[in-house]
Amino acid sequence: MSATLEKGLNAFKEVIDTPIASYFSSCVHCGLCAEACLFYNETGDPKYTPIHKLEPLRRVWKQEYTLLGKLGKMLGLSKQVTDEELSEWEPLVYDSCTMCGRCSMVCPVGNDITYMIRKMREGMSASGHAPEDMKSATARAINIGSPMGIKWPAVQAQIKHVQAETDIEVPVDKVGADYLVLMSSMEIINFPEYLSALSRIFKQAGVSWTLAPDAFEATNSGIQIGASDLAREIVSRIVVAAERLKVKCVISPECGHAFTAIRWEGPNLMGKPFGFEVKHILEVLDELHAAGKLKTEGKDKRPLTYHDPCQITRRGGVVEQPRRLLGEVAEDFREMPDAGVMNWCCGGGGGVSANSRAEPLRLEVFKVKKRQIESTGVHTLITACANCRIVMEEGLEHYHMKVEVLGLTELLAEYLVEGE
Amino acid sequence: MNHLDLLTFARGSALNWALIIFVAGVVLRFFEIFGLSRKTDLARPRTDSPGSGWRTMFTRSIPPQGMLKREPVTYIAGYVFHLGLFLAIFFFAPHIEFFRSITGLTWPALPSALVDASVVAAIVALAVLLAHRLNNPVKRMLSGFGDYLAWTVTLLPLLTGYMAYHHLMLEYTLMLSLHIFSVELLLVLLPFTKLFHTFSVFVSRWYNGDFFGRKGVAS
Numbered sequence: 001m002s003a004t005l006e007k008g009l010n011a012f013k014e015v016i017d018t019p020i021a022s023y024f025s026s027c028v029h030c031g032l033c034a035e036a037c038l039f040y041n042e043t044g045d046p047k048y049t050p051i052h053k054l055e056p057l058r059r060v061w062k063q064e065y066t067l068l069g070k071l072g073k074m075l076g077l078s079k080q081v082t083d084e085e086l087s088e089w090e091p092l093v094y095d096s097c098t099m100c101g102r103c104s105m106v107c108p109v110g111n112d113i114t115y116m117i118r119k120m121r122e123g124m125s126a127s128g129h130a131p132e133d134m135k136s137a138t139a140r141a142i143n144i145g146s147p148m149g150i151k152w153p154a155v156q157a158q159i160k161h162v163q164a165e166t167d168i169e170v171p172v173d174k175v176g177a178d179y180l181v182l183m184s185s186m187e188i189i190n191f192p193e194y195l196s197a198l199s200r201i202f203k204q205a206g207v208s209w210t211l212a213p214d215a216f217e218a219t220n221s222g223i224q225i226g227a228s229d230l231a232r233e234i235v236s237r238i239v240v241a242a243e244r245l246k247v248k249c250v251i252s253p254e255c256g257h258a259f260t261a262i263r264w265e266g267p268n269l270m271g272k273p274f275g276f277e278v279k280h281i282l283e284v285l286d287e288l289h290a291a292g293k294l295k296t297e298g299k300d301k302r303p304l305t306y307h308d309p310c311q312i313t314r315r316g317g318v319v320e321q322p323r324r325l326l327g328e329v330a331e332d333f334r335e336m337p338d339a340g341v342m343n344w345c346c347g348g349g350g351g352v353s354a355n356s357r358a359e360p361l362r363l364e365v366f367k368v369k370k371r372q373i374e375s376t377g378v379h380t381l382i383t384a385c386a387n388c389r390i391v392m393e394e395g396l397e398h399y400h401m402k403v404e405v406l407g408l409t410e411l412l413a414e415y416l417v418e419g420e
Numbered sequence: 421m422n423h424l425d426l427l428t429f430a431r432g433s434a435l436n437w438a439l440i441i442f443v444a445g446v447v448l449r450f451f452e453i454f455g456l457s458r459k460t461d462l463a464r465p466r467t468d469s470p471g472s473g474w475r476t477m478f479t480r481s482i483p484p485q486g487m488l489k490r491e492p493v494t495y496i497a498g499y500v501f502h503l504g505l506f507l508a509i510f511f512f513a514p515h516i517e518f519f520r521s522i523t524g525l526t527w528p529a530l531p532s533a534l535v536d537a538s539v540v541a542a543i544v545a546l547a548v549l550l551a552h553r554l555n556n557p558v559k560r561m562l563s564g565f566g567d568y569l570a571w572t573v574t575l576l577p578l579l580t581g582y583m584a585y586h587h588l589m590l591e592y593t594l595m596l597s598l599h600i601f602s603v604e605l606l607l608v609l610l611p612f613t614k615l616f617h618t619f620s621v622f623v624s625r626w627y628n629g630d631f632f633g634r635k636g637v638a639s
Binding site for chain 2: 016017018019020021022023025026027028029030031032034035036040044046047049051052065066067068104105106107108109110111112115263264265266267268270271272273274277313314315316317319338341342
């Protein structure tokens with residue numbers, strides 16, 4: 001057995017806990033998880049059945065943690081997990097799972113399959129079986145500070161631009177601010193509208209906030225690839241900055257997996273509860289709106305629909321907030337079929353969009369989003385995740401659909417009552 | 421050994437051994453699961469949602485939005501089978517008499533004709549589920565020896581029970597003995613096959629419900 005395989009198998013053994021043992025014990029091979037899976041639904045290939053993606057992890061559980069399995073192993077009756085098998089499983093665990101969590105909602109015995117995929121990636125990455133693109137993105141996040149290789153000067157350039165455009169000062173390193181604002185690389189590169197919209201909304205609402213040069217990046221490649229030690233290092237930058245600046249709350253940007261990384265995994269990676277709150281930007285905007293601090297005027301006449309990012313809605317619990325906010329600014333808001341906690345993933349979550357090998361499959365499974373959008377008849381799509389946004393823009397272009405994608409924060413800022 | 425001796429053995433030491441293995445097996449499997457432990461979730465739950473795990477133990481029996489239409493065979497045959505089996509085990513008068521003899525507890529029985537119908541329904545549902553397992557590409561891929569073994573040992577008590585009740589094929593005492601042996605086989609294998617979901621389903625559903633509950637999503 002190679003040293004890396006041994007490391008991988010040890011990681012498998014380490015991640016198996018009581019919930020996982022109960023999940024594998026309960027599975028009756030009914031196959032209903034396949035019906036919930038984006039990749040199975042759009043390709044019809046049974047290998048994309050969610051529980052099947054966990055087969056190597058299941059065998060390690062059986063051989064290590066059940067009496068019968070141990071007996072089988074001792075007698076040489078059980079099939080050991082090999083490097084070849086993990087190579088074969090790599091595309092199943094990374095390219096064809098966005099950790100969207102639909103299967104976990106559907107499994108009749110209650111298996112949280114997504115939780116297990118997240119854990120299985122720890123062993124896959126430890127054994128060297130993670131996609132090259134995700135390895136390099138993680139290396140950039142660790143060495144440079146962002147998976148897309150962005151450094152603070154790029155953010156500074158954007159700040160300058162935003163200040164010139166809005167005439168509002170963007171606070172940096174302000175000790176004692178209420179909120180620490182984070183961004184995703186995608187927003188810094190592709191959607192500068194976010195920072196500009198946020199500056200205007202926060203100025204109007206009188207919110208005290210700040211950016212931090214040592215913690216501007218919200219995404220966490222360590223979680224996508226399944227390397228908890230690296231994930232911890234990335235999260236710790238935010239924790240250090242939040243504590244240094246003594247903020248009350250850290251705002252996760254319009255990015256789904258970043259929210260999962262900071263809000264739900266963060267304290268567990270750090271091994272202690274946070275001394276500050278973590279909120280998604282939509283939660284903050286909804287609170288400002290409820291407090292009467294976010295006033296809008298007029299409504300968008302275009303028919304609109306909203307794409308629920310998986311990690312914000314199904315895995316994050318931010319369901320009603322975007323709908324309340326849209327209700328303020330959209331005249332003709334239309335829900336797509338399966339909207340809300342059962343929405344279909346854009347196809348690019350969980351690191352899939354960072355993995356170029358997965359691109360043809362990602363575009364193929366975008367067909368479900370295409371059908372969802374078409375059934376609403378709209379040409380404007382709102383979302384709250386920059387990664388969903390770029391993935392959907394690519395999908396829409398691929399299928400020659402004339403649909404514009406906007407971030408919700410940006411849409412709100414368009415109708416903001418300013419200068420009162 | 422005549423038929424009566426066989427029945428005496430089935431009801432006596434064979435049953436005792438089967439029950440011992442069954443109970444010990446269930447206890448062992450729970451030790452295997454809970455012995456692993458889990459880390460406390462340090463992320464602040466969104467809402468204080470006590471009972472989310474407990475609720476999910478039951479709510480997960482209801483198909484989520486759109487799923488019944490996607491997989492009607494699995495859901496409908498699944499319901500019919502589970503309900504039929506449950507009624508047959510716990511509401512057939514002779515079974516209640518058996519439970520009373522070992523626990524002292526008793527409860528009202530359903531009319532035999534109704535239990536008979538539910539057994540037929542459960543057998544038909546099992547046949548449908550097997551056909552579906554063999555024809556559906558996902559189910560076929562997932563299935564191995566254990567799945568077909570579990571199917572067989574679940575069918576046998578239903579089938580032999582039905583045949584004993586209607587005095588079919590074999591002499592009654594012999595058929596009744598076979599019925600009891602088939603139940604014993606089921607008891608012995610249950611903890612060590614996927615049939616253990618009878619117990620573990622409550623654990624897995626609890627964790628799922630707790631997880632989603634902490635995030636403020638009902639599951």
